[in-house]
Amino acid sequence: MVKIEIYTNPLCGYCHAAKQLLNSKGLEYSEYDVMFDPDRKAEMLERSNGRWTVPQIFIDSVGIGGFDDLYDLQSKNKLDELLDLGV
Secondary structure, eight states: OOEEEEOTTOOOOOOOOOHHHHHOOOOOOEEEEETTTTHHHHHHHHHHTOOOOOOOOETTEEEESSHHHHHHHHHTTTTHHHHHHTO
């Protein structure tokens, strides 16, 4: 099973949309709130090569970007393939 990690901010609409998309597929993920945890914000910046916007989404430690990138993968039917869901 793949490991999904998402760095979020509770005030971010795109973060909620990304989580909703993941939830709609029945996927489990680890969520890190960068608003209240500055260490997580620094970790996100390092892992994402300086990308500071949220969400930042990682699948098996590979940064795929934010919600737009996640949605693009979904709309091109590539997300399931990346997640190895066999759909």
